[in-house]
Amino acid sequence: MKYRTRAFVLIAVVIALGGAGGYGAWAYARYLTQSRAPSEVSVAPSAAAGPVIFFRNTASGQGQGMVAAVPAHDPKAPRTLTSQACDRVDATAGRRICLRTRIGLDSTTEELILDADWHIVRTRTLAGLPSRARLSADGRFAASTVFVSGHAYSGSFSTATEISATDGESFGNLENYSITIPGTSLTPQERNVWGVTFAKDGDTFYATVGSSDRNWLVRGSVGQRTLTAIHAGVECPSLSPDGTRIAFKIKSSDPNQQQVRLLAVLDLKTDQVTTLGENRNVDDQAEWLDDASVLYGLARGAPIGDSDIWVLPADGAGKPSLFIEHAWSPSVVSGVRS
Amino acid sequence: MYLSLSDWRGRKSETRATAPPFKLAPVILALGVTSLLTDISSESVAAVLPLYITASLGLSTIAYGFVDGIYQGISSSVRIAAGWTADRTGSQKWIAFAGYGLSALARMALLVADGFGSLAAVIAVDRVGKGIRTAPRDALIRFAAQPEHIGRSFGVHRMLDTVGAALGPVLAFVILLVIPNGYRVVFIASLAFAVIGVAVLGLFVPNERRRHPATAREPRPGWRDVNTPAMRRLLLVAGALGLLTVGDGFLYLVLQSRTSFAAEWFPLLYVGTNVAYLLLAIPMGRLADRWGRTRVFIAGHGALLAAYVSAVLPWAGLPATLATLALLGAFYAATDGVLAALAGLLSPQRAAASGIAAAQTVVAVARLISSTGFGLLWYAVGGAPALWIMAAGLVLVLPLAVLLLRAAQGAGVQTAAQSVP
Numbered sequence: 098m099k100y101r102t103r104a105f106v107l108i109a110v111v112i113a114l115g116g117a118g119g120y121g122a123w124a125y126a127r128y129l130t131q132s133r134a135p136s137e138v139s140v141a142p143s144a145a146a147g148p149v150i151f152f153r154n155t156a157s158g159q160g161q162g163m164v165a166a167v168p169a170h171d172p173k174a175p176r177t178l179t180s181q182a183c184d185r186v187d188a189t190a191g192r193r194i195c196l197r198t199r200i201g202l203d204s205t206t207e208e209l210i211l212d213a214d215w216h217i218v219r220t221r222t223l224a225g226l227p228s229r230a231r232l233s234a235d236g237r238f239a240a241s242t243v244f245v246s247g248h249a250y251s252g253s254f255s256t257a258t259e260i261s262a263t264d265g266e267s268f269g270n271l272e273n274y275s276i277t278i279p280g281t282s283l284t285p286q287e288r289n290v291w292g293v294t295f296a297k298d299g300d301t302f303y304a305t306v307g308s309s310d311r312n313w314l315v316r317g318s319v320g321q322r323t324l325t326a327i328h329a330g331v332e333c334p335s336l337s338p339d340g341t342r343i344a345f346k347i348k349s350s351d352p353n354q355q356q357v358r359l360l361a362v363l364d365l366k367t368d369q370v371t372t373l374g375e376n377r378n379v380d381d382q383a384e385w386l387d388d389a390s391v392l393y394g395l396a397r398g399a400p401i402g403d404s405d406i407w408v409l410p411a412d413g414a415g416k417p418s419l420f421i422e423h424a425w426s427p428s429v430v431s432g433v434r435s
Numbered sequence: 436m437y438l439s440l441s442d443w444r445g446r447k448s449e450t451r452a453t454a455p456p457f458k459l460a461p462v463i464l465a466l467g468v469t470s471l472l473t474d475i476s477s478e479s480v481a482a483v484l485p486l487y488i489t490a491s492l493g494l495s496t497i498a499y500g501f502v503d504g505i506y507q508g509i510s511s512s513v514r515i516a517a518g519w520t521a522d523r524t525g526s527q528k529w530i531a532f533a534g535y536g537l538s539a540l541a542r543m544a545l546l547v548a549d550g551f552g553s554l555a556a557v558i559a560v561d562r563v564g565k566g567i568r569t570a571p572r573d574a575l576i577r578f579a580a581q582p583e584h585i586g587r588s589f590g591v592h593r594m595l596d597t598v599g600a601a602l603g604p605v606l607a608f609v610i611l612l613v614i615p616n617g618y619r620v621v622f623i624a625s626l627a628f629a630v631i632g633v634a635v636l637g638l639f640v641p642n643e644r645r646r647h648p649a650t651a652r653e654p655r656p657g658w659r660d661v662n663t664p665a666m667r668r669l670l671l672v673a674g675a676l677g678l679l680t681v682g683d684g685f686l687y688l689v690l691q692s693r694t695s696f697a698a699e700w701f702p703l704l705y706v707g708t709n710v711a712y713l714l715l716a717i718p719m720g721r722l723a724d725r726w727g728r729t730r731v732f733i734a735g736h737g738a739l740l741a742a743y744v745s746a747v748l749p750w751a752g753l754p755a756t757l758a759t760l761a762l763l764g765a766f767y768a769a770t771d772g773v774l775a776a777l778a779g780l781l782s783p784q785r786a787a788a789s790g791i792a793a794a795q796t797v798v799a800v801a802r803l804i805s806s807t808g809f810g811l812l813w814y815a816v817g818g819a820p821a822l823w824i825m826a827a828g829l830v831l832v833l834p835l836a837v838l839l840l841r842a843a844q845g846a847g848v849q850t851a852a853q854s855v856p
Binding site: 116117 | 482485486489549551604605608610611612613614615616617618619620623624626627628630631634635638639701703705706811814
């Protein structure tokens with residue numbers, strides 16, 4: 098009886114660990130072959146001149162996870178690969194920001210500020226997982242949002258957003274700025290800031306404050322350390338190049354789809370909101386291609402981690418169309434030095 | 436006569452003279468190994484879940500917050516029901532088995548969960564499994580332990596449990612380091628450990644109660660078994676202290692804001708607490724058996740008080756951080772298993788799982804309320820002052836707790852004496 102019990106447990110151990118080990122070995126072998134295989138998309142050896150779009154290349158094969166570039170006027174052209182790996186990337190003419198997951202016992206985010214040739218200017222570690230990264234148009238300011246996830250022991254969830262000077266110090270977590278929301282007081286859980294977008298005046302920025310249930314578009318000032326609500330129900334704002342409109346995520350009006358976020362545009366002068374023609378759930382901070390259309394990423398579903406970049410007219414008329422396949426985190430750069 | 440709070444004072448020498456040498460029951464070892472394997476399984480997944488959800492599934496921050504809430508909240512809601520069912524049916528083993536089995540099934544479902552809804556459901560099922568298994572398993576430990584060494588027996592179990600909790604994230608980390616995007620490998624490894632854990636429980640742990648069938652005359656277990664004066668006092672004390680127990684996360688945040696060392700190592704502070712916990716689990720259990728379980732339970736909250744003070748005192752730096760983590764680990768080592776032992780001893784055997792479940796639920800709910808309240812307090816007055824307020828609360832409540840538990844002593848002897856088989 099005792100021996101039989103032991104034999105059964107031994108069999109269970111052998112089957113379970115053997116199966117898991119076998120699967121692990123197979124997955125490792127597949128990873129090796131895939132990462133050595135040529136990219137599944139066509140790759141160009143050198144970049145064309147003119148405005149480009151940088152993005153994270155999610156195509157399997159060589160260069161997966163690296164920053165790539167395509168000409169802005171011909172996004173379907175073969176992509177050029179850099180040797181810089183990023184989960185989130187944003188670029189200006191002279192500066193780049195790259196957020197990279199550093200796998201560890203508790204994973205953290207590495208924030209890199211790079212120059213136009215992808216040489217590192219500075220790095221620092223952020224406690225949390227990469228979420229959003231933006232630079233101001235002049236490259237002076239960088240903003241990073243990370244997910245701060247609760248460990249089983251430590252509990253709560255939040256996002257942490259910091260603005261820093263690309264050549265120096267951080268101005269601290271935005272939740273410590275003075276937050277003004279007329280007629281409302283925030284609960285501690287709602288004291289969450291995410292998704293920064295910079296205006297061109299060197300001080301003003303926009304971001305979201307709140308939770309999934311209640312959130313506000315705030316206008317912030319780096320110098321004054323203030324955040325002031327200007328509109329409710331706005332997540333992940335993105336300021337248009339002409340500075341007149343904000344593209345953002347809006348909660349679906351369908352009560353059965355409270356988890357779905359759609360794209361919309363807010364006119365800052367008229368306060369009018371236009372929902373755009375994308376019916377799928379969007380989890381990205383939109384990026385303006387020009388003053389007429391926005392770019393955003395959508396997961397492909399399988400394999401996990403793969404996604405495409407789509408383009409959509411910003412006036413509410415028109416349907417989305419595929420912009421760059423196997424790509425994520427687009428960043429439009431008009432005046433690249435190279 | 437050992438089965439009570441009676442060791443609060445006086446009987447030490449008598450107890451020690453007659454106590455048989457400690458011998459770890461094979462059942463407790465098997466339950467410890469099951470917990471170790473199950474914790475490797477659950478903590479390896481918990482460690483990669485935020486990464487998997489946000490980086491790979493592409494769910495929004497808010498979705499993650501919701502999933503995390505499920506993760507934290509669900510298990511205590513089913514605990515009492517499971518404890519009561521275990522007592523009613525006398526099948527502690529099989530109720531615990533169902534709980535472990537349910538969590539193992541959830542690991543299988545995790546492999547096919549591909550969206551927000553399915554993932555949330557899978558996590559909910561896993562937590563329900565955890566809620567079901569805890570109290571019946573602790574009742575099995577209580578039955579199998581030598582009465583004189585019950586604290587030490589729980590200590591052995593909690594030590595193994597915490598070793599698993601420490602190994603899980605390491606396993607996940609190593610897999611993801613070797614195979615980037617290897618989430619599925621982590622999930623399958625997690626499933627393997629869960630299955631082995633269930634097999635060890637199913638094959639090595641006998642159902643104690645079936646071996647000692649209740650006599651026809653023994654009344655069916657009911658709430659009156661838990662609703663005794665001594666038990667009420669224990670629940671009151673555990674609940675009041677739970678309301679003053681700040682979540683680890685908040686303590687880490689205070690440390691982070693005060694010392695550069697803690698800020699740099701913030702993500703790994705919980706590892707330090709875990710290490711202290713697993714090193715101290717057995718010594719604290721032994722101390723509880725010798726010196727008194729209620730004393731150690733109270734002293735554990737003294738360690739918590741010391742941890743608050745150490746976190747806010749102006750002696751910032753590495754020593755402050757390490758001292759706080761060690762004190763926090765000592766708090767868990769002195770209270771978690773000891774509370775289960777106390778609740779198990781204060782309930783008659785036929786209601787052990789219900790009694791343990793009641794105590795654990797009271798503590799879980801009290802801590803949930805405490806966390807919410809402390810969050811509000813933090814934003815009202817700041818982290819360090821909020822911690823001073825909680826420390827002051829402990830200073831006030833601890834003497835009352837001592838008085839209440841001393842008063843519980845007499846009643847405890849009576850209740851426990853009736854239950855000795």
